[in-house]
Amino acid sequence: MKLTDIIKDVLVKQDAVMHPRPYYNHSVSFKNTVSSEERAEMLERVGLNVFFFPSAMITGCDLLSDSGVTSMTDEQWAALHKGDEAYGSNRGYYLLKDRVREIFGEGFFNDPGEGMPNAFLFHQGRACENALFTHLGKTGKALLIPSNGHFDTTQANIMANRITPVNLFSPALTSGRPDEMFKGDIDITELKKLLGSSHEHMPLVYLTITNNTGGGQPVSMKNIEEVAQLVHHYGIPLFFDACRFAENAWFIKHHEPGYDKKSIKAIVTKIFSFADGFTISFKKDGLVNMGGGMFFKNDGLFVKKFPRMPENILDHQILTEGHPTYGGMSGRDIMALYIGLHTVMREDYLTYRIRQVRDFGDAMHAQGLPVLTPIGGHAVYLDVNKFFDGTAMKPDGFGGIGLCAVLLAAYGHRACELGYFTFGQYDQEKKEEIFPRVNFVRFAVPRLRYEKQDLDAVVASLVSLHESRGKIPPVEVTYGRELALRHFKARFRFKK
Numbered sequence: 029m030k031l032t033d034i035i036k037d038v039l040v041k042q043d044a045v046m047h048p049r050p051y052y053n054h055s056v057s058f059k060n061t062v063s064s065e066e067r068a069e070m071l072e073r074v075g076l077n078v079f080f081f082p083s084a085m086i087t088g089c090d091l092l093s094d095s096g097v098t099s100m101t102d103e104q105w106a107a108l109h110k111g112d113e114a115y116g117s118n119r120g121y122y123l124l125k126d127r128v129r130e131i132f133g134e135g136f137f138n139d140p141g142e143g144m145p146n147a148f149l150f151h152q153g154r155a156c157e158n159a160l161f162t163h164l165g166k167t168g169k170a171l172l173i174p175s176n177g178h179f180d181t182t183q184a185n186i187m188a189n190r191i192t193p194v195n196l197f198s199p200a201l202t203s204g205r206p207d208e209m210f211k212g213d214i215d216i217t218e219l220k221k222l223l224g225s226s227h228e229h230m231p232l233v234y235l236t237i238t239n240n241t242g243g244g245q246p247v248s249m250k251n252i253e254e255v256a257q258l259v260h261h262y263g264i265p266l267f268f269d270a271c272r273f274a275e276n277a278w279f280i281k282h283h284e285p286g287y288d289k290k291s292i293k294a295i296v297t298k299i300f301s302f303a304d305g306f307t308i309s310f311k312k313d314g315l316v317n318m319g320g321g322m323f324f325k326n327d328g329l330f331v332k333k334f335p336r337m338p339e340n341i342l343d344h345q346i347l348t349e350g351h352p353t354y355g356g357m358s359g360r361d362i363m364a365l366y367i368g369l370h371t372v373m374r375e376d377y378l379t380y381r382i383r384q385v386r387d388f389g390d391a392m393h394a395q396g397l398p399v400l401t402p403i404g405g406h407a408v409y410l411d412v413n414k415f416f417d418g419t420a421m422k423p424d425g426f427g428g429i430g431l432c433a434v435l436l437a438a439y440g441h442r443a444c445e446l447g448y449f450t451f452g453q454y455d456q457e458k459k460e461e462i463f464p465r466v467n468f469v470r471f472a473v474p475r476l477r478y479e480k481q482d483l484d485a486v487v488a489s490l491v492s493l494h495e496s497r498g499k500i501p502p503v504e505v506t507y508g509r510e511l512a513l514r515h516f517k518a519r520f521r522f523k524k
């Protein structure tokens with residue numbers, strides 16, 4: 029009997045959970061041995077602000093962010109050696125140009141010296157945002173920029189330039205309908221209303237794919253298409269915050285009718301056919317530790333509406349980052365990005381990546397932990413209010429901050445509050461907190477870094493913490509309550 033016939037019989041019995049990782053460890057890093065008492069002392073010293081906690085003392089999983097913490101592949105490490113650190117027109121720049129064209133579309137990266145400059149490399153995403161909104165802000169009008177959910181640095185950069193950010197979260201995000209997909213969509217009804225009343229104040233409309241602030245939820249192609257038609261009708265450019273574009277494409281392929289036979293590449297091409305420009309932090313789906321970019325479509329509405337913008341951004345880039353052929357990146361980082369952008373489009377990688385995050389969230393859910401479902405692409409979001417149900421925790425006790433501090437000190441896992449403290453504001457006149465709609469602790473999963481055993485340990489720690497949630501006291505803010513981007517800087521202590 030032929031072996032190919034034998035395996036046909038055997039393979040049908042294959043269990044759905046038999047999915048080994050599509051990669052193996054190339055190199056590993058050992059952690060230090062640190063006691064929970066040592067961690068608790070250190071956390072108190074840094075005012076319970078987990079951002080200031082030394083990573084070398086983390087014995088569990090560091091799920092503070094998925095940004096810039098990817099474990100690079102052997103090909104990327106090898107590519108670093110091919111980095112060309114020439115001041116002008118390094119080798120990697122041309123490779124990256126071809127890669128950007130291949131993935132996002134020909135019109136997003138003109139040859140240097142030919143056509144208008146339309147591709148700008150920056151050291152990370154927020155530097156692109158800073159450049160974009162600085163120059164839009166200079167147009168001097170009362171502007172507003174709607175989005176399906178501005179990321180915190182995006183929102184801060186918009187506001188720093190006296191532009192008003194408007195978040196039109198999908199009603200599905202807060203509907204409580206657990207199985208509803210594409211909760212990252214923009215609220216089309218609200219967008220229509222806003223366009224009707226204020227379209228002349230909108231320099232562009234921004235879609236964040238996937239929607240990090242909105243639970244890491246994907247945006248559907250239907251929504252992208254509808255938004256593009258709507259805003260283009262008013263002559264308004266559509267921009268993407270495209271950090272997790274490949275993960276978003278994977279969700280479209282696997283969950284939106286009509287896309288299951290399409291390749292990730294075809295879906296990405298279609299997504300970007302609707303964009304007039306985009307900003308991207310390559311620290312996510314670029315699979316690199318540093319890097320960002322801003323791209324304007326050659327014949328898109330953005331450059332038609334703001335013909336001076338390419339030159340303005342070019343000048344800004346030269347003043348603050350570097351020559352346009354490397355911008356804010358080193359030649360070696362450009363080489364790692366060139367490879368990373370290829371790897372991120374692999375279907376086996378994306379399937380494993382998204383399944384790992386989903387399994388992590390499903391395991392929490394199965395244990396009765398209140399997580400936002402369906403699980404998003406890069407992180408699991410724990411509902412803080414539901415977690416503290418049945419306890420005396422009040423909104424201004426900032427349970428999410430306390431939960432993160434106790435989790436880190438007791439079990440060595442680092443997560444981050446994205447809720448009442450991070451997105452809230454202190455009204456100095458009324459001396460009261462203004463609370464946002466959502467109150468989460470986010471467990472962001474770094475790419476290619478942890479194994480199932482590591483994430484299972486986080487779930488087990490949370491189950492145990494949930495059982496003793498009544499013992500987590502409220503915190504008080506000892507510094508920084510009134511500051512912008514206060515979660516990065518504030519200090520807390522547990523109330524007695």
Ligand SMILES: Cc1ncc(COP(=O)(O)O)c(C=O)c1O
Pocket residue numbers: 095152153154155179181182236240269271309310311319320
């Ligand atoms: C959706 C989104 N936009 C923008 C940024 C900012 O990128 P960077 O951290 O590279 O400045 C992030 C970072 O996490 C993000 O998630």
